[in-house]
Amino acid sequence: MCSVGGGDFNLEIEEIELERYKCNDCGNKFGGMGENVICPSCHSGNVVKI
Numbered sequence: 001m002c003s004v005g006g007g008d009f010n011l012e013i014e015e016i017e018l019e020r021y022k023c024n025d026c027g028n029k030f031g032g033m034g035e036n037v038i039c040p041s042c043h044s045g046n047v048v049k050i
C-alpha cells in the first residue's frame with residue numbers, strides 16, 4: 001500500500017484501439033474513434049481516416 005518512490009508506472013492503455021485521423025484543415029494527426037470525429041486542435045469535422 002505504501003510503496004513510495006517507485007518509477008514503475010506501466011499503464012497499458014492499448015485496450016482501446018484508436019483510429020488514426022488527419023485533419024484536412026490544419027493537418028493535425030490524431031487518434032480518434034466514433035462516428036463524429038473532430039480535430040482536437042481546430043475542432044474541425046473535416047477529417048479523414050489514415
Ligand SMILES: [Zn+2]
Pocket residue numbers: 023024025026027028039040041042043044
Ligand atoms: Zn484541425
